[in-house]
Every structure is written in C-alpha cells, then in structure tokens.
Amino acid sequence: MASTEDPNKPNSTFDSSSPSEPLLSKPPFFPSFPPPSPIEEATQPLPDESDPSQYLQISYNSGPRPFKDLPFLILFALCVLCTFAFGIFSIFHRNPNYNNLSSYTYEFNSTSCVKDSLFSSTNGFFETHAYYYFLSSSNSGFWKALIWSLVITLIFSTPICFLLLLLLKHYTKQIVYISLPFFIIIPIFFNVYWFVACTVSSSCSDALPLVYRILVLVFVFLVIGVIVWIFVANWHRIELTVMIIGVASDALSKNLGLFVALPLLTFSLVVYYAPIIVFLVFARLNGKIVPKESSSECTCVWKQDSWVPAYYALAILTMLWSLTAMIEAQVYVISGTIAQWYFTKEDSAPKRSIRSSLRNAFGPSFGTVCLSGLLICVVRTVRAAVDSARQEDVPGMVNLILRCCVNALLSAVDFLNKFTINFAAITGKAYCISARMTYELLKRNLLSAVFVETVSSRLLAGIAFVLSAIYAIVVCAILKGAINLGVDSYLVSFLAWMLLIVVLGFFVRVLDNVIDTIYVCYAIDRDRGEVYKQDVHEVYIHLPISRNHRSLIVPRTHDV
Structure with missing residues (x-):
C-alpha cells in the first residue's frame, strides 16, 4: 500500500511499509523483503480507508472530525433533560406541610389529619433556637483553626504541585530515591507514635486494651513488610520508571495550560451538580400527609408520591454517569493536548491545542466520551455489588465461580478502556473502532502496558503520600x-492531610494520563516507522515485551 508523505512530518528511520516488529529492549532489525509478484498483488484486496485494519494511517487527526457514537450522546442528553425537567416540576409541586408533619394529629370525626397551629409555631421556634444554640456552643477555636488550616493548605497546594513537577522534570532520579525510604519510615513512625501515645493516655488505654494494641501494631508492621517486599521484587523496574516519569514531567511542563482547563472542568461539574442536589431535596417534599393505623392506633405519616423513588434513581444515575463522563472528558483533553505536542516538530509548538481538545471532547467525540463514562459507571457499580456480596459471605461454589468470572470480565473491560479513550482523542475514531485498533496496535508491537500502568502509578502515589504526610506532621507541630x-x-x-493528598492525587492522575498518552503515541510512531520525539524513543525503547522480562538500562550509541 502506497503511503503519502507529509512534508511537516519528520523523516522516517525506516520504510513504513515494512512489517511491524515487536518492541524489544534493543533497537529492532528490519530485514528487507523482495517485492510481491504480480500474481500476489492481483490477489490482494484493495485498501479500504474505512477499514480499521489500515493501521499505517494512524496519526493525530487535526482536521474536522465527524460525530461519533451519537446514540449514547442522545441517551445522555435525555437523562439530563429528564432530570432537570422533573426536578423543576418537583419544586413547583412540593407540599410545604412536610416540615410540619409533627404538628398534624388524627381527627376521628373527619377521619383525616388536621394541623395544630399552636404546636407548629412552638415546634418551629424550638428547632430554630436549638440550631443557633448548637452553633454558638461549638468550639470557636477549633473551627477557626480548621478553616485557616484548610485555606492555607489549599493555597499552598498549587505551588507544591508546580514545585513537584519541576523537581520531577529535572531531578527525577533524586526525588524518587529520596522518597523510597520514606515509604517505610513514615508508616513506621505513625505506627510507633500512635502505640506510645495510646499507651500513655489513660482514656485510650482503657478503651483499647494492651493485647489489641499489640495486635494492631504487629498487623501494621506486616503491611510494611509487604511494601518492602514489593520494592525488592520490582527494584529492576525502578530505573526505567524514573526515566518514564521524567519524560512525562517534561511533556506536562510544556502544556501547563492543562492545570487551568482541568480544574475549570471540575468546577463546572460542581456547578452542574448544584441544581440536581436542590432537585433531590425538593423531590422528597412531593407527597401528602395521610393517616396510618398501627397497633390499633391512628397516626399521621408522610406518604411520598409514587414517582419520587424513580426520580431519585434517575437523578443518581445521571450524577454518576456525569461524573464518569467528566473524568473521561478530562482524559480526552489531556490525551489530545499531549498528542498534539508529541506529533509536532521539535522546533515548533502546537497552537491552541487545549482549545481544540476541549472542542473535540465536548463536540464530535462527546458521544464516545459518554459511552466510555457509561462503561466505567457500570463497571464500578457491578464491582461494588460484587464486593458487597463478598462481605455477606454467601456460601456455594457456584457463587464463588460467578464472582471470579465477573471480576475477570470487569478487569478486562477496565484494561481495554484504559487506552481506548487516549486513542480516540488522537484519531477521533468511534469507541469500538478505537478499542479494536488500540488492542491490535499494542498486540502487534508487544508493548508492556502492565508495566506502564502499575509501577509508575504506584511510585507517583507513594511520592504524593510522602509529601502530604510530611506536611501533616508540620501542621500538627505548628498547631501544638x-x-x-x-x-x-x-x-x-488529618483533614489538612486529606485535602493536600486529594490535590496531589489529582496531579498524579494527570501525570499518569500523560504517561499513557505518550505510550500510545510512541506505539503509533513505532508502528509507522517514524520518530517524532527522540528523547521519548530513547526511554520507551527499553520497555519489556512481557511482565517478567527484565530490561537493562544501557547507554544508547545509535539512533532509533
């Protein structure tokens, strides 16, 4: 198949028409094959541009993109429209007597519930004054310290993230190797500290006997031992992971606008949630007060309208679907932005990359984003149901086998979906075509997706935990x-630690998505026989072809 050359693309290091070779720990050798005979050429089918098997055409699609997965976009829009329509109806159809239920008494003459106005006003007066009494009796010093600590933590979290990104870009190896001992030291410190503090405190020692304290202490040390074993088992992968994190940090530092666009998307989701929460509050006010006979005595109870439970289910489903769709939209924006940076020449920079990624994510590819979010929502819901059933200890071999099959299926869907949205952001393809082409692309190049997925994510999460724990210790010392x-x-x-670790967790998630996007872009490069980013190839070429393959980091003396 003849391929048209793009003058803006870098020179290929080998012929793109040659068959793809697996990615090994050393540069592959591409042998030359004789041209096919006229008989073979005549028997080969003509190329079809709509056929997803034409993988040599994979590249970033910077042109106009057609709308994909429209049925799921329409379904999502219907869910949102119905949620808001019935929510507005619930506001105007509410029954104001819900809050005065205790003031209604059953009247035998009329066999109905009648309102006692004197009791209602007295009860409302008591509830209002009780609320203000609770606020005034609260510890003002505690709330002041809590508010100031959270505000200062939120302000400091932004420079902490940028400083961490700068350090990971220039001093990746030093940061990783300095943080590794703290993965063990900090849990040991907290474990010993709480044991000693609880032993010294009389109230804590009375509530938790010495035997239970020792059991908890030993259990935590066993968990720390497991962490040490994980480090030892994966020590040969640390060096390569350091290089991958350094490349991803460099890519993210050249697209800092993502730290503006992504928080704005999160804030827009919060604004979008606000009216739905209001609708849920007013939905429970739709009903009437009816008499109910129990134990030969008639009382007045609140009876909701029959449509209220269905609306709750619809609104909660819409909120969950919107959450997962927003998460996938953020991944789409990250992937589209990083892919434009990757497939751009070294001496130039992409223009309006974030804007175009946002336009594609909430435009032609929004149906794909909705479908991916729906799959994630279903997987998380089913997994939560399976975990709940596991806690109930339902006996039976059939139940155990069914649980294992469901977990295997959910893991397969998770793995397939992981790189599908990255690929869709690069090419603009529909979800199913992107899933198929991504699987074939990775399978054809024998890339180790498990390596990129697990080691770097856990290492970055550990660094975030160490930084947030050190910050929490400093806050506690200042407060004391x-x-x-x-x-x-x-x-x-603890609350300041939680807030900082949430912010750092967001930073880690963005960096993880950058790593995944560069991974897919590199696979496309290898598949086409081109080199867009030389420094990326010098690192990713050492990826193992299987989970058990150990790749030695050796200096490169030749071009990719």
Whole structure:
C-alpha cells in the first residue's frame, strides 16, 4: 500500500511499509523483503480507508472530525433533560406541610389529619433556637483553626504541585530515591507514635486494651513488610520508571495550560451538580400527609408520591454517569493536548491545542466520551455489588465461580478502556473502532502496558503520600506549639492531610494520563516507522515485551 508523505512530518528511520516488529529492549532489525509478484498483488484486496485494519494511517487527526457514537450522546442528553425537567416540576409541586408533619394529629370525626397551629409555631421556634444554640456552643477555636488550616493548605497546594513537577522534570532520579525510604519510615513512625501515645493516655488505654494494641501494631508492621517486599521484587523496574516519569514531567511542563482547563472542568461539574442536589431535596417534599393505623392506633405519616423513588434513581444515575463522563472528558483533553505536542516538530509548538481538545471532547467525540463514562459507571457499580456480596459471605461454589468470572470480565473491560479513550482523542475514531485498533496496535508491537500502568502509578502515589504526610506532621507541630487545641490538633492535621493528598492525587492522575498518552503515541510512531520525539524513543525503547522480562538500562550509541 502506497503511503503519502507529509512534508511537516519528520523523516522516517525506516520504510513504513515494512512489517511491524515487536518492541524489544534493543533497537529492532528490519530485514528487507523482495517485492510481491504480480500474481500476489492481483490477489490482494484493495485498501479500504474505512477499514480499521489500515493501521499505517494512524496519526493525530487535526482536521474536522465527524460525530461519533451519537446514540449514547442522545441517551445522555435525555437523562439530563429528564432530570432537570422533573426536578423543576418537583419544586413547583412540593407540599410545604412536610416540615410540619409533627404538628398534624388524627381527627376521628373527619377521619383525616388536621394541623395544630399552636404546636407548629412552638415546634418551629424550638428547632430554630436549638440550631443557633448548637452553633454558638461549638468550639470557636477549633473551627477557626480548621478553616485557616484548610485555606492555607489549599493555597499552598498549587505551588507544591508546580514545585513537584519541576523537581520531577529535572531531578527525577533524586526525588524518587529520596522518597523510597520514606515509604517505610513514615508508616513506621505513625505506627510507633500512635502505640506510645495510646499507651500513655489513660482514656485510650482503657478503651483499647494492651493485647489489641499489640495486635494492631504487629498487623501494621506486616503491611510494611509487604511494601518492602514489593520494592525488592520490582527494584529492576525502578530505573526505567524514573526515566518514564521524567519524560512525562517534561511533556506536562510544556502544556501547563492543562492545570487551568482541568480544574475549570471540575468546577463546572460542581456547578452542574448544584441544581440536581436542590432537585433531590425538593423531590422528597412531593407527597401528602395521610393517616396510618398501627397497633390499633391512628397516626399521621408522610406518604411520598409514587414517582419520587424513580426520580431519585434517575437523578443518581445521571450524577454518576456525569461524573464518569467528566473524568473521561478530562482524559480526552489531556490525551489530545499531549498528542498534539508529541506529533509536532521539535522546533515548533502546537497552537491552541487545549482549545481544540476541549472542542473535540465536548463536540464530535462527546458521544464516545459518554459511552466510555457509561462503561466505567457500570463497571464500578457491578464491582461494588460484587464486593458487597463478598462481605455477606454467601456460601456455594457456584457463587464463588460467578464472582471470579465477573471480576475477570470487569478487569478486562477496565484494561481495554484504559487506552481506548487516549486513542480516540488522537484519531477521533468511534469507541469500538478505537478499542479494536488500540488492542491490535499494542498486540502487534508487544508493548508492556502492565508495566506502564502499575509501577509508575504506584511510585507517583507513594511520592504524593510522602509529601502530604510530611506536611501533616508540620501542621500538627505548628498547631501544638502555637494553639492549644489538645486532641483536636490531630483532627485538623488529618483533614489538612486529606485535602493536600486529594490535590496531589489529582496531579498524579494527570501525570499518569500523560504517561499513557505518550505510550500510545510512541506505539503509533513505532508502528509507522517514524520518530517524532527522540528523547521519548530513547526511554520507551527499553520497555519489556512481557511482565517478567527484565530490561537493562544501557547507554544508547545509535539512533532509533
């Protein structure tokens, strides 16, 4: 098949028409084959541009993209429209007597519930004053320290993320190897600290006997031992992971606009959730007060309208689907932006890459995003149901086999979906075609997706945990030295730690998606026989072809 050359693309290092070779720990050798005979050429089918098997045409699609997966886009729009329509109806159809249910009494003469106005006003007065009494009796020092700690943590989280990105870009190896001992030191510190503090405190020692404290102490040390074993078992992969994280950090540092677009998308989801939550609150006000006979006594109870439970199910489903769709949209924007950076010449920079990725994510490919989000929503729901059934300890071999099959199926869907949305963001293909082409692309090049998925993610999560734990310790020390909060200082420090680890977790998730996108772009490069980013090839060429294959990091002395 003849391929047209793009003058803006870099020179290929080998002929793109040659068969693809698996990616090994050393540069592959591409032998030359004689041209096919006229008989073979006549028997070969003509190329079809709509056929997803024409993999040599894979590249970033910068032109106009047609709408894909429209049925799922229409289904999602119907869910949102019905949620808002019935929500607005619930506001205007609400029954204001819901809050005065306790003021209604059953009247035997009329066999109905009648409102007692005196009791209602007295009850409302009591509830209002009780609420203000609770607020005034709260510990003002605790709330002030908590609010200030969370605000300062939120302000400091942004420079902490940028500083971490800068360090990972220039000093990746030093940051990783400095953080590795803290993966063990910090859990040991917290384990010993709580044991000693609980032993010294009389209230804690009375509530938790010495035997139970020792059991918890030993259990935590066993978990730490498992972490050490994981480090030892994967030590040969640390060096390659360091190089991969460094390449991804460099790519992310050249697309810092993502740190503006992605939080804005998250904020827009919160704004989108606000009216739905209001609708859910007003939906429970739709009903009437009816008499109910129980134990030979008639009382007044609240009876919801029959459509309210169905609306709750619809609204919750819409919220879950919207959440997973927004997560996939963010992955789409990250992948599209990084792919434009990757498939651009070294001496030039892509223009309006984030804007075009946003336009594609919420435009032609929004149906694909909705389908991917729906699959993730179904997988998470089914997995939660399976985990709930596991906790109930339902006996039976059939139940155990069924659970294993479901878990295997869910893991397969998760793995298939992982790189599908990245591929769809690059090419603009529909979901099913993207899933098929991604699978064939990775299978044809024998790339180790498991390696990229597990090691780098866990290492980045460990670094985020170490930084947030150190920050929590500093906050606790400041609170104990400057403010006399007592035990409440631990709670404030814990909440500050939670907030920082959420922000750093968001940063880690973005960097993980960058790693996955570069991985797919590199696979496309290898499949086409081209080199767009030399530094990426120098790192990713050392990826093992299987999970058990150990790749030695050796200096490269020749071009890719």
